Amino acid sequence: MRHILSVLLENEPGALSRxxxxxxxxxxxxxxxxxxxxxxxxxxxxxxxxTGVDKVVEQITKQLNKLVDVxxxxxxxxxxxxxxxxxxxxYKATGAARxxxxxxxxxxxxxxxDITPTTYVVQLVGSSKKLDAFMEALDTSQLIEVVxxxxxxxxxxxxxxxx
Amino acid sequence: xxxxxxxxxxxxxxxxxGITKIYGYPGGSVLHIxxxxxxxxxxxxxxxxxxxxxxxxxxxxARATGKAGVALVTSGPGATNAITGIATAYCDSIPMVVxxxxxxxxxxxxxxxxxxxxxxxxxxxxxxxFSVKHPSEIPGIVKKAFHIAESGRPGPVVIDVPKxxxxxxxxxxxxxxxxxxxxxxxxxxxxxxxxxxxxxxLLINAKRPIIYAGGGVIIGRACDELVELAKTLNYPVTxxxxxxxxxxxxxxxxxxMLGMHGSYEANMTMHHSDxxxxxxxxxxxxxxxxxxxxxPTAKIVHIDIDPTSISKNIRADVPIVGPAKAVxxxxxxxxxxxxxxxxxxxxxxxxxxxxxxxxxxxxRFLTDDSELMKPQQVIQMLSKVTNGDAYVCSDVGQHQMFxxxxxxxxxxxxxxxSGGLGTMGFGFPAAMGIKVNFPDADVACVTGEGSIQxxxxxxxxxxxxxxxxxxxxxxxxxxxxxRQWQDMNYESRHSHSYMESLPDFVKLVEAYGxxxxxxxxxxxxxxxxxxxxxxKDRLVFMDIIVDPKEHVYPMQxxxxxxxxxxxxxxxxx
Numbered sequence: 001m002r003h004i005l006s007v008l009l010e011n012e013p014g015a016l017s018r019x020x021x022x023x024x025x026x027x028x029x030x031x032x033x034x035x036x037x038x039x040x041x042x043x044x045x046x047x048x049x050x051t052g053v054d055k056v057v058e059q060i061t062k063q064l065n066k067l068v069d070v071x072x073x074x075x076x077x078x079x080x081x082x083x084x085x086x087x088x089x090x091y092k093a094t095g096a097a098r099x100x101x102x103x104x105x106x107x108x109x110x111x112x113x114d115i116t117p118t119t120y121v122v123q124l125v126g127s128s129k130k131l132d133a134f135m136e137a138l139d140t141s142q143l144i145e146v147v148x149x150x151x152x153x154x155x156x157x158x159x160x161x162x163x
Numbered sequence: 164x165x166x167x168x169x170x171x172x173x174x175x176x177x178x179x180x181g182i183t184k185i186y187g188y189p190g191g192s193v194l195h196i197x198x199x200x201x202x203x204x205x206x207x208x209x210x211x212x213x214x215x216x217x218x219x220x221x222x223x224x225a226r227a228t229g230k231a232g233v234a235l236v237t238s239g240p241g242a243t244n245a246i247t248g249i250a251t252a253y254c255d256s257i258p259m260v261v262x263x264x265x266x267x268x269x270x271x272x273x274x275x276x277x278x279x280x281x282x283x284x285x286x287x288x289x290x291x292x293f294s295v296k297h298p299s300e301i302p303g304i305v306k307k308a309f310h311i312a313e314s315g316r317p318g319p320v321v322i323d324v325p326k327x328x329x330x331x332x333x334x335x336x337x338x339x340x341x342x343x344x345x346x347x348x349x350x351x352x353x354x355x356x357x358x359x360x361x362x363x364x365l366l367i368n369a370k371r372p373i374i375y376a377g378g379g380v381i382i383g384r385a386c387d388e389l390v391e392l393a394k395t396l397n398y399p400v401t402x403x404x405x406x407x408x409x410x411x412x413x414x415x416x417x418x419x420m421l422g423m424h425g426s427y428e429a430n431m432t433m434h435h436s437d438x439x440x441x442x443x444x445x446x447x448x449x450x451x452x453x454x455x456x457x458x459p460t461a462k463i464v465h466i467d468i469d470p471t472s473i474s475k476n477i478r479a480d481v482p483i484v485g486p487a488k489a490v491x492x493x494x495x496x497x498x499x500x501x502x503x504x505x506x507x508x509x510x511x512x513x514x515x516x517x518x519x520x521x522x523x524x525x526x527r528f529l530t531d532d533s534e535l536m537k538p539q540q541v542i543q544m545l546s547k548v549t550n551g552d553a554y555v556c557s558d559v560g561q562h563q564m565f566x567x568x569x570x571x572x573x574x575x576x577x578x579x580x581s582g583g584l585g586t587m588g589f590g591f592p593a594a595m596g597i598k599v600n601f602p603d604a605d606v607a608c609v610t611g612e613g614s615i616q617x618x619x620x621x622x623x624x625x626x627x628x629x630x631x632x633x634x635x636x637x638x639x640x641x642x643x644x645x646r647q648w649q650d651m652n653y654e655s656r657h658s659h660s661y662m663e664s665l666p667d668f669v670k671l672v673e674a675y676g677x678x679x680x681x682x683x684x685x686x687x688x689x690x691x692x693x694x695x696x697x698x699k700d701r702l703v704f705m706d707i708i709v710d711p712k713e714h715v716y717p718m719q720x721x722x723x724x725x726x727x728x729x730x731x732x733x734x735x736x
Contacts, residue, residue: 010347013294014282025287055474062471068291068311071347163346
């Protein structure tokens with residue numbers, strides 16, 4: 001099953017490498033990872049998506065908590081949450097494809113953020129599934145390049161992840 | 164206000180931390196630190212001959228005292244040579260602080276001479292690590308390093324010190340912090356009372372109980388509580404390899420070590436139990452054997468300070484996260500107040516069964532008519548000659564298992580061995596680390612002709628500092644444990660498991676100024692060993708020739724249950 005883990009950790013050099021190292025060292029799966037400082041510059045927040053049976057995800061959470069730099073870990077998928085990912089896709093955009101890409105981007109509420117006579121860059125924000133659906137909706141023969149940020153997530157309502 | 168250089172701060176902070184001895188080896192990046200060492204009297208430095216030995220010495224001190232030992236090494240090869248020692252400590256949860264030199268800050272990342280990314284290399288085998296960014300941080304980092312190393316589940320901590328952080332001309336105010344506060348690191352100090360009550364119900368109502376106690380009992384200083392609990396309940400106790408001495412080995416309630424080479428009675432008692440009270444253990448693969456067949460009728464209470472150890476391999480019915488000492492004290496309180504009493508009738512039958520197992524197969528080995536000594540006989544003799552009271556520092560292999568099986572440890576912190584990592588070359592430097600800190604104690608290094616050669620250069624350190632350890636070398640002319648597996652699984656194809664061109668160990672140790680003895684007959688063993696231990700001020704190397712064909716038994720059958728064991732070359736359960 002897919003899990004989204006949110007991790008608050010000390011914004012120290014080497015802290016991120018301890019988190020990433022843990023996954024490879026213990027043979028844990030890591031699908032996406034995003035990281036940036038929070039409103040408190042001494043803290044970084046990481047969002048990790050991983051898949052595994054409950055026993056493995058329990059170990060991942062415990063092992064993350066055990067790292068000295070890690071302040072807090074929550075599994076967002078245990079409760080109501082919102083997840084978003086940003087994607088930029090570059091397409092060959094000539095002839096009929098130009099309109100087709102524009103139309104599809106509109107349907108998915110994406111924006112075209114760069115235009116040349118032969119290319120478009122489409123920006124799309126949404127859940128990973130929505131991004132996947134957009135990719136499937138368009139003819140891949142026009143596709144030049146894709147970049148995705150990985151998932152960021154936050155709990156709905158009153159629930160917070162803070163020190 | 165006192166102004167000190169980074170190098171001076173480092174040494175002063177170690178002194179303020181209560182450190183009196185460190186083990187190390189100088190080199191370019193730590194020359195400022197060594198200069199500061201030279202100019203003070205508070206801390207004695209012991210110069211080893213290889214950095215690995217420095218880490219094992221610091222590690223052994225920690226195993227005997229529970230306090231972090233300190234090693235100091237230079238950058239690059241100095242640091243990488245320390246890696247095996249750091250990993251050894253990490254696998255056995257041993258507190259240690261390793262200070263590694265680093266090239267000056269402006270050269271980091273430039274592939275400078277003797278540069279390695281020590282923080283990166285050591286990352287998977289440390290509890291935590293620090294890189295010094297400003298000299299004034301040093302006292303705080305030292306304080307934190309010891310706090311992290313010694314608290315919670317202990318482990319090694321690396322402090323990487325770029326050379327410019329110790330520059331003698333850059334002086335800053337020295338303040339050694341009195342306390343440590345870290346928002347991201349707060350180890351538990353007590354167990355959950357609801358869980359403890361639930362576990363107590365299982366404990367008091369068990370018909371076929373066993374207490375399974377590990378290294379966490381020793382490092383958590385909970386031996387007195389364990390003994391009181393076991394004695395009050397009259398429950399059998401088995402110890403892990405790391406837990407030997409945590410419960411007195413000669414006590415009637417001790418069924419000995421469990422696991423791959425555990426005693427017949429320990430493994431049988433585990434398998435047939437209805438309640439396993441596990442404390443300070445991690446259900447290691449060398450204990451459980453096949454996970455699917457593990458103790459099918461037992462409910463499991465698992466107490467450990469590290470939540471990652473719980474339900475990692477075997478699911479606990481009642482998990483309790485907390486320090487062994489505090490948690491066991493809670494159990495003792497509940498026991499005193501309990502209206503429910505242990506089922507003595509059921510336990511009588513259980514003990515009858517255990518004693519039957521014990522008499523059927525307990526602690527035996529076969530002697531034959533050949534002149535060759537059995538390695539087990541040597542360990543039994545060591546136990547006799549030292550009254551079971553020596554520090555026994557073991558290397559890794561068959562001799563380690565024989566020592567674990569046949570030396571009856573009645574006190575904690577006396578059995579010093581590399582259990583988790585299984586580091587050959589550990590035993591001798593470990594014995595040195597014990598002897599320099601406990602000069603009046605008998606300290607034996609139980610080793611083989613393979614392991615001893617992995618750190619034999621330390622004979623020189625022993626000459627320099629007069630470290631009179633006794634080396635008990637079970638010489639079977641082959642890498643015994645490798646050979647045993649080759650006998651059992653590879654039709655006795657002894658691929659690279661025998662030692663050609665062994666040195667004349669007697670002459671070798673004499674060259675370093677020590678005493679060497681060669682013993683070939685059992686009849687000579689006791690006299691020679693007594694003579695060796697009577698030489699209080701001399702290092703004695705006993706080269707003892709033993710039967711190369713001997714195997715370690717019992718031995719669990721791979722992927723079987725705990726009760727599935729080979730008992731000799733011809734018998735199995």
